[in-house]
Amino acid sequence: MTESLLTKSLTLSYGDFNIIEDLNLSIPLNEITVLIGANGCGKSTLLRSIARLLKPKKGSVLLDGEDIFKLSTKQVAKNLSILPQSPVAPEGLTVLQLVKQGRYPYQSWRQQWTEKDEEIVLSALKATGTEHLQDRPVDELSGGQRQRAWIAMTLAQDTDIILLDEPTTYLDLTHQIDVLDLLFELNQQQKRTIIMVLHDINLACRYADHIITVRDRGVYRQGKPEEIMTTDLVNHVFDLDCQMTTDPIFGTPLCIPYGKGRKI
Amino acid sequence: MKHVKTIRLLQQKISFLIDVQAIKKLTVICILTLAVFFLSASFGDSFINPFKVLQAFFGYGSDFDQLIIIDFRMPRIFMALFAGMALAVAGAVLQGIIKNPLASPDIIGISAGGGAAVVGFLAIFSDSNHSLTVSIEWLPLAGFIGATIVGCIVYLFAWKDGVTPNRLVLIGISVSAFMQAITTMLMIIGPIYQASEANKWITGSVKSSDWDQVQIVVPLIIVLLLITFFITRQLNVQELGDDTASSLGQPVQKTRLYLILLCSSLVASAIAFAGAIGFVGLMAPHIARRIVGSSFGVLIPASAAIGALLVMVADIIGRTAFSPLEVPAGVFTAAIGAPYFIYLLFRNPKK
Amino acid sequence: MILKNNYSKMIALLVGVILLLLSMGISIVYGYANTSIQTTYESFRQFNNSNEHLIIQNVRIPRALIASCVGASLAITGVLMQTLTKNPLASPGILGINAGAGFAVVFAMIFFHISSLQSFAWIAFLGAAIAALSVYGISFSGRDAVTPVKITLAGAAISALFASFTQGLLATNEAELDQVLFWLAGSVQGRKLEILLSVLPYLVIGWIAALIISPKMNILALGDDVARGLGLRLGLMKILVGLIVIFLAGGAVAIAGPIGFIGIVVPHFARKFVGTDHRWLIPMAALLGGILLLLADVAARYIIMPQEVPVGVMTAMIGTPFFIYLARKGGKK
Numbered sequence: 038m039t040e041s042l043l044t045k046s047l048t049l050s051y052g053d054f055n056i057i058e059d060l061n062l063s064i065p066l067n068e069i070t071v072l073i074g075a076n077g078c079g080k081s082t083l084l085r086s087i088a089r090l091l092k093p094k095k096g097s098v099l100l101d102g103e104d105i106f107k108l109s110t111k112q113v114a115k116n117l118s119i120l121p122q123s124p125v126a127p128e129g130l131t132v133l134q135l136v137k138q139g140r141y142p143y144q145s146w147r148q149q150w151t152e153k154d155e156e157i158v159l160s161a162l163k164a165t166g167t168e169h170l171q172d173r174p175v176d177e178l179s180g181g182q183r184q185r186a187w188i189a190m191t192l193a194q195d196t197d198i199i200l201l202d203e204p205t206t207y208l209d210l211t212h213q214i215d216v217l218d219l220l221f222e223l224n225q226q227q228k229r230t231i232i233m234v235l236h237d238i239n240l241a242c243r244y245a246d247h248i249i250t251v252r253d254r255g256v257y258r259q260g261k262p263e264e265i266m267t268t269d270l271v272n273h274v275f276d277l278d279c280q281m282t283t284d285p286i287f288g289t290p291l292c293i294p295y296g297k298g299r300k301i
Numbered sequence: 302m303k304h305v306k307t308i309r310l311l312q313q314k315i316s317f318l319i320d321v322q323a324i325k326k327l328t329v330i331c332i333l334t335l336a337v338f339f340l341s342a343s344f345g346d347s348f349i350n351p352f353k354v355l356q357a358f359f360g361y362g363s364d365f366d367q368l369i370i371i372d373f374r375m376p377r378i379f380m381a382l383f384a385g386m387a388l389a390v391a392g393a394v395l396q397g398i399i400k401n402p403l404a405s406p407d408i409i410g411i412s413a414g415g416g417a418a419v420v421g422f423l424a425i426f427s428d429s430n431h432s433l434t435v436s437i438e439w440l441p442l443a444g445f446i447g448a449t450i451v452g453c454i455v456y457l458f459a460w461k462d463g464v465t466p467n468r469l470v471l472i473g474i475s476v477s478a479f480m481q482a483i484t485t486m487l488m489i490i491g492p493i494y495q496a497s498e499a500n501k502w503i504t505g506s507v508k509s510s511d512w513d514q515v516q517i518v519v520p521l522i523i524v525l526l527l528i529t530f531f532i533t534r535q536l537n538v539q540e541l542g543d544d545t546a547s548s549l550g551q552p553v554q555k556t557r558l559y560l561i562l563l564c565s566s567l568v569a570s571a572i573a574f575a576g577a578i579g580f581v582g583l584m585a586p587h588i589a590r591r592i593v594g595s596s597f598g599v600l601i602p603a604s605a606a607i608g609a610l611l612v613m614v615a616d617i618i619g620r621t622a623f624s625p626l627e628v629p630a631g632v633f634t635a636a637i638g639a640p641y642f643i644y645l646l647f648r649n650p651k652k
Numbered sequence: 653m654i655l656k657n658n659y660s661k662m663i664a665l666l667v668g669v670i671l672l673l674l675s676m677g678i679s680i681v682y683g684y685a686n687t688s689i690q691t692t693y694e695s696f697r698q699f700n701n702s703n704e705h706l707i708i709q710n711v712r713i714p715r716a717l718i719a720s721c722v723g724a725s726l727a728i729t730g731v732l733m734q735t736l737t738k739n740p741l742a743s744p745g746i747l748g749i750n751a752g753a754g755f756a757v758v759f760a761m762i763f764f765h766i767s768s769l770q771s772f773a774w775i776a777f778l779g780a781a782i783a784a785l786s787v788y789g790i791s792f793s794g795r796d797a798v799t800p801v802k803i804t805l806a807g808a809a810i811s812a813l814f815a816s817f818t819q820g821l822l823a824t825n826e827a828e829l830d831q832v833l834f835w836l837a838g839s840v841q842g843r844k845l846e847i848l849l850s851v852l853p854y855l856v857i858g859w860i861a862a863l864i865i866s867p868k869m870n871i872l873a874l875g876d877d878v879a880r881g882l883g884l885r886l887g888l889m890k891i892l893v894g895l896i897v898i899f900l901a902g903g904a905v906a907i908a909g910p911i912g913f914i915g916i917v918v919p920h921f922a923r924k925f926v927g928t929d930h931r932w933l934i935p936m937a938a939l940l941g942g943i944l945l946l947l948a949d950v951a952a953r954y955i956i957m958p959q960e961v962p963v964g965v966m967t968a969m970i971g972t973p974f975f976i977y978l979a980r981k982g983g984k985k
Contacts, residue, residue: 085544088547088548089547090543090544090547090548109550110547110550110551110552111550111551112550113550114548114549114550115550118548118549119544119548120548121542121544121545121548124541124542124544124545125542126541127400127540127541127595128590128595129590129591129594129595130540130594130595130596131594131595133305134537134594134595134596135541137318138537138538138541138545138549139549141534141538141549141550141551142549142550144534146531146532146534147314147315147316148313148314148315148316149316149317149318149534150307150308150309150316150317150318151309151313151316152309152313152316154316155307155318172304174595190545191548194548194549401739401741402739402801402804402805402808403739403741403742403746403804403808408741458976458980459979459980461980467740468979468980470740470741471740471920471975471979472976472979472980474741474916474917475913475916475917475968475971475972475975475976475979476972476976478912478913478916478917478968478971478972479968479969479972481912481968482913482964482965482966482967482968482969482972483965483969485833485837485962485964485965486955486961486962486965488833489833489834489837489961489962489965490956490959493826493829493830496829496830496833497826497829500819500822500823500829501823503819504819504820504822504823506823579812579815579816580812580816583808583812584809584812587805623824626824628820628823628824629819629820629823631816631819632816632817632819632820632823633816633820634816635809635812635813635815635816636813636816636817636820638809638812639809639810639812639813640813642805642809643790643806643809643810646790646802646805646806646809
């Protein structure tokens with residue numbers, strides 16, 4: 038079991054331009070954490086760097102107290118998986134072949150399909166509802182099916198920590214809820230740590246135990262949605278005027294943006 | 302899981318998941334390759350019936366058949382078989398790394414490096430009477446070294462905090478163009494016999510293969526092919542893109558270096574004796590992919606078989622179609638591969 | 653490095669034009685027989701039949717004009733092809749232009765014993781057109797739509813096919829190899845102005861058409877679906893691009909033989925300066941292509957004087973170091 042995931046004076050940059058500066062952040066484990074912020078604020082960059090896909094300019098990401106870049110990458114892969122933003126599968130690769138790749142960190146050339154591999158791949162397919170698609174090429178699926186196939190691959194990696202970069206992009210509302218419900222269940226039943234970037238503030242408030250708002254090269258505020266999500270915060274983080282109310286069904290904060298539109 | 306079969310042996314110490322359909326198709330391709338291999342020994346200046354070929358192959362043929370088949374025909378057939386396999390597999394590996402349908406050992410500069418080295422060799426070791434000062438037997442070594450060095454140069458130039466597929470390709474094509482420029486210049490400056498000797502190598506031919514050459518090159522290629530076959534799962538992961546591969550715990554850059562080294566050595570050993578046979582590295586993997594699918598476990602052997610098939614058939618045509626004139630095998634790889642490839646392109650591109 | 657505002661792009665183009673003119677001057681003045689700008693000027697004002705004036709009027713000026721036209725045309729087709737196929741490796745060569753032209757010339761030479769540059773021009777143009785049309789024919793047949801990948805693969809297959817035929821002919825007819833090798837490497841040496849003039853109408857049509865469709869190329873670059881959504885008539889557009897490429901690259905190969913490097917590389921150069929907007933990219937690429945070919949041609953005269961190196965060799969030798977530098981300098985992608 039992973040015990041801690043922190044960033045220590047982390048500075049991230051593309052070229053000379055710093056995107057995140059000197060950030061100390063502790064990710065709560067066994068919870069769902071959602072990163073929100075305006076476009077281009079660096080939330081995806083932060084997520085990528087936590088998943089060691091981006092080398093920090095300064096500082097480090099610590100997994101159980103150890104620099105994630107000093108650990109063997111396979112070791113990290115058994116603790117932490119990331120689903121990148123809109124990944125592309127090779128032409129003609131079937132869903133089963135894709136999901137199977139999730140088992141890579143556990144395999145060697147002669148052990149490519151143990152009973153455990155099979156069990157976990159099957160349950161990943163089942164959990165994402167992609168069983169019936171397993172023989173279809175990924176590049177021929179619809180956007181929602183494709184995204185679920187990729188999530189299945191991430192699940193097959195069987196890690197305590199799952200990072201997802203905008204997992205609901207390109208999905209219709211039904212499939213957005215499907216995917217988030219799936220992640221919610223994984224968290225509830227198996228206590229997996231989920232860290233994701235979402236664009237929809239209201240869905241973020243509903244599913245997240247912990248929200249991290251990113252602004253001005255750092256974290257603006259973090260905490261439970263019901264404690265931190267205020268009109269002021271949304272105004273500051275997104276430059277958006279809105280009114281905060283309470284979701285009539287879930288009781289979580291609900292953001293209603295001002296703007297134009299029909300009034301009845 | 303209709304089309305797949307699980308294999309587990311020795312308390313799961315060995316376990317694989319096998320795509321039955323793909324394996325069936327692969328078996329057919331392999332049988333076809335084997336058939337062409339034996340048939341290939343039948344054709345030539347004189348036709349020897351396949352039954353006698355088999356006899357001769359196992360040492361029971363007449364002395365004359367034995368001589369023709371074992372001493373004259375077999376070396377070039379072996380060379381065609383292995384050069385074809387090596388080039389095709391190298392192409393499949395490169396396409397896995399670069400994810401560009403145009404990627405091939407030809408476009409990334411490895412073959413062009415071999416060509417430049419061969420022409421350079423001919424130019425440097427010629428005296429004023431235009432005759433070679435060292436044995437022509439060293440020419441393959443020049444090709445081998447040239448291809449390997451240029452493979453490394455491309456990699457080094459593409460390295461900047463890691464090698465991205467995009468940069469690898471861009472550097473590859475420009476180095477390739479540079480090498481071709483050197484080749485052309487040396488061919489034009491030098492005397493005509495050098496140009497035609499070089500042109501033969503660049504076109505690619507297995508005509509002058511003998512058992513000595515086969516003995517050097519075949520074990521090398523077999524080892525390289527086996528290595529490739531064992532690391533197909535690395536290729537599967539690499540092809541998912543850098544982010545996903547890293548996330549799955551693959552040391553992406555290290556793996557990429559190994560794969561490129563492997564690819565360079567495969568190409569270098571194939572073209573050293575057989576010359577820069579074009580087209581195989583580009584098309585064989587595409588053809589294979591459209592037949593057996595994208596999983597490298599079957600894609601690599603299928604590419605190998607199709608590559609071998611292409612070169613062997615090209616060689617048969619080359620030595621029989623315009624007999625007594627011999628046309629280099631490299632001429633016909635494209636001539637037979639391209640139409641079939643075009644056909645594949647249009648026959649239900651999507652199932 | 654990419655210039656942001658239109659003002660600086662305008663200046664870049666202006667600098668390009670000045671450099672082009674300068675390169676043309678260098679190309680006219682320097683060579684085996686050095687002349688001067690003044691003599692050039694005089695040869696127009698009062699032509700005196702001297703050797704110098706003859707060289708300038710009959711050799712140098714046609715050569716400089718040809719190099720700039722060919723370089724510009726190849727660079728433009730490179731841009732068009734890379735956008736059409738969405739592949740940074742694409743060049744007019746990918747449509748089979750060079751392979752088709754090369755095959756036609758070698759074929760005509762071996763079987764019809766044709767060897768004048770003038771007749772090569774038309775044969776090459778024909779070969780290029782046939783190859784490009786067959787690539788298009790293949791791409792447009794079949795049930796599904798013409799995708800970039802399909803054009804690319806069909807082009808690669810056709811090119812390989814023609815190239816292998818050419819190599820086969822050469823490998824079995826060694827005597828012709830020496831004669832045709834220089835043509836196959838691409839060169840602007842010894843071409844008369846008439847060759848350029850007879851092809852020029854096609855080139856001019858191609859240039860103008862390329863500029864006219866440049867805003868639409870921006871839309872095509874967004875991908876087939878988006879382009880269709882924005883109301884672009886995709887099929888028509890692709891045919892139009894194909895025709896322009898045949899005119900320009902076919903014309904270029906007819907005059908100068910297959911010159912490889914410019915079509916692939918110059919578009920990348922140009923993008924580093926003016927970005928991906930085709931309205932700027934196409935003129936910028938044209939200027940850079942002309943400059944590169946002119947300078948390569950001058951260098952080709954000096955490398956092994958008094959002999960000349962084919963300019964196709966020189967473009968690669970000069971362009972490669974620059975290109976490697978640019979490819980490394982560019983940001984992460």
